[in-house]
Amino acid sequence: MSGPTAPDPGLSARTGTVPVEHTLFGQPRQLWTMFSVESWERFSFYGMQGILLIYLYYSADEGGLGIDQGIAAGVVGAYGGAVYLSTIVGAWLADRVIGAERTLFWSAVLVMVGHVALSALPGLTGVSVGLVCVAAGSGGVKANATSLVGILYGTDDSRRDAGFSIYYLGINFGALAGSLLTGWLQTTWGFHWGFAAAAVGMAVGLVVYSFGRRNLPAKAHEIPDPLPAGRLRINLLVGTVVAVLAIVLVATGIIPLGRLDDVVTIVIIVAAVFLFMIILRSALTAVERRRMLAFIPLFIVNAAFWSLYQQQFTVLTIYSDEQLNRDLFGWDFPVSWVQSINPVFIILLSPLFAVLWTKLGDRQPTTPHKFAAGTLLMGVAFLLFLTMASSVPNSAPLLGVAGIILVFTLAELTISPTGMAVTTRLAPTAFRTQSVALYFLSIALGTSLSGVLAEFYSVEDQVGYWSLTGGAAVVVGILTFVFAKPIGRLMSGVR
DSSP, X not given: OOSOOOSSOOOOTTTOSOOOOOXXXXXXXXXXXHHHHHHHHHHHHHHHHHXXXXXXXXXXXXXXXXXXXXXXXXXXXXXXXXXXXXXXXHHXXXXXXXXXXXXXXXXXXXXXXXXXXXXXXXXXXXXXXXXXXXXXXXXXXXXXXXXXXXXTSOTTOTTHHHHXXXXXXXXXXXXXXXXXXXXXXXXXXXXXXXXXXXHHHHHHHHHHHHHXXXXXXXXXXXXXXXXXXXXXXXXXXXXXXXXXXXXXXHHTTSSOGGGHHHHHHHHHHHHHHHHHHHHXXXXXXXXXXXXXXXXXXXXXXXXXXXXXXXXXXXXXXXXXXXXXXXXXXXXXXXXXXXXXXXXXXXXXXXXXXXXXXXXXXXXXXXXXXXXXXXXXXXXXXXXXGGGGOOSSTTOEEHHXXXXXXXXXXXXHHHHHXXXXXXXXXXXOGXXXXXXXXXXXXXXXHHHHHHHHHHTTXXXXXXXXXXXXXXXXXXXXXXXXXXTHHHHHHHTTTOO
């Protein structure tokens, strides 16, 4: 039976009737619980990340640790990779050990502990303890929050993409608020006040979630593929050995910090291939197997999209510093605030996209077509930089860059919420959360590739850079349009 379905169908113990789903603005009420906890988690995550790098390399007189700037950047890059890689661990815990809901809760607790360590413990001790906790916890939150939003909807529920657009709004609202507030606290009171604000934000999210978690569907508490008791200890031991080995390789310099982007990219590719093989070689139904095969081209296209999109934190920052005219009515617009333009656009446009997908219902474009359109738009955004190419420093107009970031945002809203939504629909029952981890691995791959690509950017050859990267994305988008129907057939009824 098509149409919206209750996320946790079943008979009422008292009346023997199917319980009525309670909605808010047409969406399941539990969506707003997830919206809140993810907003606060992103508040703490991006708030801390916004001041982390300068905390590492600022001098002691400025409140920082005085670490070499290159080494500090390597630490932040390694931390970012660890966040996405840890989604595999969080997904595995959810699917095989304690379930998605409990994994999310304890991961959020770990994030809060990490922020407390950064704010309370001095020097490198606080950084070491804090970043390990935040990286491990954020991976668990990312995979499981998305998975839990997915189970609020039936497979054929046309509200799903709209719900994920609303959820995505929460992510960006938290990111914007966290970056602005922690940045202000850092400049006014010092770094540790900024880290403390991140800890308080995560604590607020935990309180809200504690009240709402009891109303989540029963499926949120299930362990889809329980691990046999005898294998749990072995798996934990292997995981610990791998983690310690990685730390030793970096600490001893065997893996140079300058090669971390390359190493992280290779590790992500190996992890993704390994996880795909595990899922595809398991006892799946014929439909589940076809849907996972359909996920492979979507994974590749998504990585290509994020390899350009994430350059707003690398190449666009350099461009904003060297080429952007930041004079705004006599006020010098800070370089770092260029990053706040995108969350503002997302907050303004996410509700419109949610309304659009809701109004279109079954008439909206299929997922492969949305992936194609998002990647094509991302390529167009890069090509638009050609209209402002100049060797004159600080000559690019601020409104021009804001317009390009608007195209970034349109592309992101076309592909990103859709990617989260389709992952939960294509996921096999026994690998629900681990499939979400695969989705985040595609973002991780794109993010690491954005660092690799940034090494080829220079002001002197910016025309060639924008042309090649933007043109490549346009080609990927066109090819995705061409193969949209075959991918759609593999998706076996999932749009």
